[in-house]
Amino acid sequence: xxxxxxxxxxxxxxxxxxxxxxxxxxxxxxxxxxxxxxxxxxxxxxxxxxxxxxxxxxxxxxxxxxxxxxxxxxxxxxxxxxxxxxxxxxxxxxxxxxxxxxxxxxxxxxxxxxxxxxxxxxxxxxxxxxxxxxxxxxxxxxxxxxxxxxxxxxxxxxxxxxxxxxxxxxxxxxxxxxxxxxxxxxxxxxxxxxxxxxxxxxxxxxxxxxxxxxxxxxxxxxxxxxxxxxxxxxxxxxxxxxxxxxxxxxxxxxxxxxxxxxxxxxxxxxxxxxxxxxxxxxxxxxxxxxxxxxxxxxxxxxxxxxxxxxxxxxxxx
Numbered sequence: 001x002x003x004x005x006x007x008x009x010x011x012x013x014x015x016x017x018x019x020x021x022x023x024x025x026x027x028x029x030x031x032x033x034x035x036x037x038x039x040x041x042x043x044x045x046x047x048x049x050x051x052x053x054x055x056x057x058x059x060x061x062x063x064x065x066x067x068x069x070x071x072x073x074x075x076x077x078x079x080x081x082x083x084x085x086x087x088x089x090x091x092x093x094x095x096x097x098x099x100x101x102x103x104x105x106x107x108x109x110x111x112x113x114x115x116x117x118x119x120x121x122x123x124x125x126x127x128x129x130x131x132x133x134x135x136x137x138x139x140x141x142x143x144x145x146x147x148x149x150x151x152x153x154x155x156x157x158x159x160x161x162x163x164x165x166x167x168x169x170x171x172x173x174x175x176x177x178x179x180x181x182x183x184x185x186x187x188x189x190x191x192x193x194x195x196x197x198x199x200x201x202x203x204x205x206x207x208x209x210x211x212x213x214x215x216x217x218x219x220x221x222x223x224x225x226x227x228x229x230x231x232x233x234x235x236x237x238x239x240x241x242x243x244x245x246x247x248x249x250x251x252x253x254x255x256x257x258x259x260x261x262x263x264x265x266x267x268x269x270x271x272x273x274x275x276x277x278x279x280x281x282x283x284x285x286x287x288x289x290x291x292x293x294x295x296x297x298x299x300x301x302x303x304x305x306x307x308x309x310x311x312x313x314x315x316x317x
Contacts, residue, residue: 025288026249027281030184031296032205034192034254034274038310045184048163049280052242053115054187054250055171057082058152060203061194063123065155065241067104074105077214078126079132080118088117089144089172094222096122097215106211112203112240113226117170124148124169145169159193161186170255175247184278187252191239191276195254204238206230228253229286234293239276241285249285252278255293260304275300 028044039045067074082098094110096102096118104126110119128148132139139147152166164182173179182190194200209224227241228251235255242250253276260271275296282288289317303309 009094013305025282025291026279026285028184028278029280029288029292030188030278031292031299032188032192032194032275032276032278033300033308034310035272036090036310037189037192038303038308039185039188040275040296040303042184045188045278046163048181048183050173050179050247051171051182051187051280052244052247053117053171053252054182054240054242054252055152055166055169056111056120057187057194057240057252057271058155058166059120059123059148059169060108060154060200061190061197062068062148062151063104063108063127063200064197066127066151070130070194072104074108075103077101077103077295078107078122080122080213081125083119083145084085084121087168088121088170092116092118094119094213096213100213100215100220102211102213106213109206109209109211109224110222113206113209113224115227115241117172120170121145121168156182156186156190159189160185163187171242171244173244179246184280187278187280188276191252191254191278195238195274195276197288204228204240205231229290230293233290234297236293243285248281249283249288250280251282251285251289252276253289253293255297273304307309 028047028049030042030045031040080096080098080100093114094116107119124145128144131146131151132142132144148169149166154166159185164186165180167180207226210221211224212219212221217310218265230236230253236253237256238254240254246250255275257273259273262269276288277292277296279285
């Protein structure tokens with residue numbers, strides 16, 4: 001009897017250690033089923049944090065939603081405005097300059113794959129100008145980028161992201177004044193929305209992509225490399241990374257396994273299997289997300305085996 005009690009105590013200690021070790025991979029995280037939004041596990045997921053370039057998921061979706069609604073051809077070229085370089089902060093991996101010609105499509109690739117701030121700001125400048133022209137008096141009183149950011153926040157409200165504030169299209173924190181923020185829970189909602197869009201899924205699934213822009217009549221090419229090092233591992237096909245000194249290393253990944261196929265009488269049921277994982281404030285985002293992915297599929301299989309109950313979601317520790 002004494003031996004059994006001792007074994008139980010050791011087992012409990014091991015479980016506590018594993019739980020603590022999982023929590024330490026990041027300042028905040030969520031593991032959620034994509035289809036239902038069911039949270040399999042979460043840690044400090046309602047805590048407001050800076051999210052760096054994860055912001056560009058919202059930027060891309062505002063652009064894609066606008067283009068779909070207006071029937072805009074994403075191969076249409078626009079001119080890089082001087083304001084984009086002034087407002088996008090440091091860093092210019094593509095070497096873009098004012099008056100370069102580049103398509104909406106290649107700007108989206110640059111913003112999502114290589115997290116280019118100038119690309120994100122240029123998108124906001126042109127789409128924001130279009131939104132402002134179509135909007136009411138209040139929207140027309142804003143600058144083009146401001147109008148775009150207002151639409152980002154409108155999308156957040158639409159998705160129930162109640163603890164999110166976007167201040168710009170790229171995610172950098174201003175040196176002074178208010179700072180943008182979100183939570184792992186809110187970003188899980190944004191990710192589920194974005195990954196339902198086939199076009200968005202294609203952009204964020206690319207490991208490499210050659211894009212081009214025109215400078216004074218000369219075509220310049222650039223080979224983009226995704227900053228998401230987990231693409232192609234354990235079914236990962238998206239979505240975005242981010243990092244600033246204040247946010248720490250951040251990443252959102254989405255992983256898809258083969259669907260579950262069952263028969264109910266003469267009916268064939270196909271149940272998608274996809275996990276979305278949000279990691280904020282990690283020391284090593286790739287390692288953290290990879291650890292949580294393995295754990296997430298174990299939790300998913302246990303949940304699916306129990307019939308996918310929707311009550312009493314995994315609570316934030």
